[in-house]
Amino acid sequence: MSENPNNSSNFIKHIVKEDLAEGTYDHIVTRFPPEPNGYLHIGHAKSIVLNFELADEFNGETNLRFDDTNPLKEDQEYVDAIKEDIEWLGYEWEGLRYASNYFDEMYNQAVILIKKGLAYVEDLSQEEIREYRGTLTEPGKESKSRSRSAEENLELFEKMRNGEFANGEKVLRAKIDMASPNINLRDPVIYRISHTPHHNTGEKWCIYPMYSFAHPLEDAIEGVTHSICTLEFEDQRPLYEWVVENCEIDAEPKQIEFARLNLTNTVMSKRKLKQLVDENYVDGWDDPRMPTISGLRRRGFTPESIKTFCREIGVSKADNLVDVRMLEHFVREDLKLTSPRTMSVLRPLKVVITNYPEGEVEWLDADINPENPEMGTRKIPFSREIYIEQSDFMENPPKKYFRLFPGNEVRLKHAYFIKCNEVIKDDEGNVVELHCTYDPETKSGTGFTGRKVKGTLHWVEATHAKEAEFRLYNSLIDDEKSGDDFLDFVNPDSLEVAHGYVEPNMEEAKAHDKYQFFRHGYFNVDPKETTAYKLVFNRIVELKSSFKL
């Protein structure tokens, strides 16, 4: 993966360049450290692209490390999904690591801290610890446990490990400074008791290290040089440095924080995404409306479009809210040259071409992609009966309506000009069919220039048409709404289902095939719902349009 073009600069690259120039490190190692407690989303993609491509650019390497120090929330299902997503994006990790594989080493380091008088076993309850911690404006106070001897602490810590205490009965704390203005330094808890089996280590441990103690050790053990995380960990950097300095481990990783991605009309927290899944607002983590990697994949976004997006938004420390339209821009750009064009009618209106011979079918040539002629041509049938889009006809059109209306002539893409002569309605006055005439002179490809029409419509021949289902997605979350709870922002119209027709050659369409439906947008063959008997397409994104009714 060496031809990822990213000429842009950011503050982390500056740091790396300087570290390399000054010899602080002779090569760099980064890591992507997800906790396996949920699915990856586009925000994680930003971090993945940053970590993998940064290392790649400076000839370093990147580990995938599962930060699995809290068995209560973690699950193998998530580790499998996370690996699949990273591979799908196209990255290869140097090492596949688990924080849980370092539990022995972490335990040893805790013992070292105790021996140095830098950690102690706390007797206080959770609530008491909170009270003793003080507040943002008042210092904390020291508990009696703080002055226990190293010997006694060693003994108690061993008992913690051996399961001699219940959850919450004891805890191991770093001895730093109860009066620190940085609350993270007021003797933070570094080990807690949790009689919970772990997806990797099983029943081996009943004490688990806390993030703030575990993470710097994980980085140090792996030789990570630049430990990149998000802004909310900034206050923990002094603690990170304290652990690196006071534990006996021969490596000096440094923590660098950047601003996480926020997207308009999108929620990005795992907690909220999980709630949408659990409460059935969506079909699952991979619902095409979800900002998860698996959701975007099922929707039809390409790895390249996601990566380009992540490179283009840049990396900084300023809180940001990126317009989703930027993401959409990059899929369109990627799919423009690679996706076959095809004509699909999402909401059909039958058209009878009254002067076209009954029973006759002609097969017309059509480019597969006019912007990429190498993709060749396809054959499409044409006959007396076709379907056009309901929205391409108006009985009483406004000005500047280029489509079909009584007396108007339009072009059928790849076929002929047709003129609308008669509108057939049902008892309720709904338009159910149009009678048109065609002009054989105007056949596409013949170079007819006799007269011009303003509109070109897509269509599907009626007798060969194949039925299909179309899932038209709108934002799952609507920022324009108001409310206190994020659920108040859920868009009730995030999914519309339409049933219409596609060209007969679409019979070959396979899961994840991507097409540009002429004048509609880009669509992906849904991998879960499509069967031999039923084609289901997910709308990835609409084509841009300056048309307003």
Next chain:
RNA sequence: AGGGCUAUAGCCAAGCGGUAAGGCAUCGGAUUUUGAUUCCGUGAUUCGCAGGUUCGAAUCCUGCUAGCCCUGCCA
């Protein structure tokens, strides 16, 4: 308010003492058998505000303002 961080166009963002890149969005115009694409044009005398240093400041200094984060035995 104790600590930490941030502030450049509607949204991202480069810039690192020498006179404001780029992308998205928007709006014009040309081309067009996709109201698409493509092309061309479009916006900061100014970088949160106020002072100061300097021949010269978005960049350095001081003060102020606004926003975000921190009082889990979550990560």
